[in-house]
């Protein structure tokens with residue numbers, strides 16, 4: 071009680087009295103906060119009017135809590151902002167990643183922007199966001215934008231604001247470069263159409279692998295609706311209805327107690343049905359003043375093993391159910407998933423490099439799609455020998471135990487073998 075009274079007095083001194091608070095208000099407020107995660111009083115009663123620069127900085131920072139690891143905070147003019155590198159056609163391009171708002175009506179248990187937390191909330195108007203991006207772009211600090219948001223009042227209204235901002239960027243500021251637009255959970259399907267028309271890539275965050283897991287961390291979110299958004303996006307992309315050429319999704323690892331097996335099952339579902347370009351994974355880390363603040367953070371190796379598995383599924387022809395799991399349905403943390411699979415299939419090795427099918431070569435440790443296409447090209451000119459393999463950059467130390475060259479093992483004296491487990 072004393073704490074809330076003190077908060078109220080501080081608020082009053084700092085920002086001006088907005089309304090008279092009675093003792094009854096305080097008692098009611100405290101009891102509600104305990105059970106409903108209402109915001110604390112100081113942010114509840116004070117109206118904040120930050121400048122554009124502060125909003126851009128804070129909403130960029132908040133977006134960094136969302137997904138990617140390769141973030142850089144840039145202090146130079148015109149805005150202090152958060153930029154991450156996206157790779158496009160072999161080139162890293164700087165992307166301005168920002169939230170439209172970090173004020174959310176939802177109460178996802180793991181999320182820093184959930185409505186029950188007490189911290190400063192900011193929102194950008196579409197005109198402000200478009201102007202900030204145009205300034206950054208004309209200063210050559212960024213070459214694209216990734217726009218996401220918390221759900222301020224309702225998902226449709228939030229989508230309208232985001233779409234309006236991108237419309238301004240496209241039509242008023244005549245920006246033709248890369249735009250990634252997040253589709254808000256629960257937003258009506260017709261917003262997907264406009265997003266596909268305007269953006270180069272759209273994404274829907276699944277966050278968890280199925281509805282029962284999602285219900286544990288995002289009480290207001292519907293897994294089936296997210297799948298519907300993906301299905302509709304796929305249909306429009308395939309019909310060439312706009313600019314968008316791809317869609318992605320993201321999972322939070324460890325917040326809902328899900329296993330890797332559940333995530334791999336869902337990867338299978340989304341890759342087979344919705345033609346996703348790729349999936350992103352984000353380790354759960356506990357955020358103070360949330361219901362999961364006492365939970366342990368998810369280890370980074372889990373994220374790495376899932377990314378490796380995802381890569382094998384997308385680029386190497388592996389099926390999700392080929393991944394080697396432990397008794398709890400999780401990937402093995404101490405070994406690369408490809409090597410784990412190879413160790414379970416000694417009957418398939420060694421493979422003859424001069425006659426093996428491309429799919430067989432792709433299963434050899436150390437071989438990737440580029441290595442395999444170089445081998446096939448060399449093979450079309452004649453039989454290969456170990457020297458040829460060295461010339462095309464085959465990692466012989468890793469691959470030699472699994473290969474035959476013209477019926478013979480590669481000589482380990484010429485090529486010392488040291489298997490790495492990582």
Ligand code: SF4
Nearest residue numbers: 174176178181184220
């Ligand atoms: S809807 Fe998004 S921003 Fe809002 S609480 Fe849930 S995860 Fe956080």
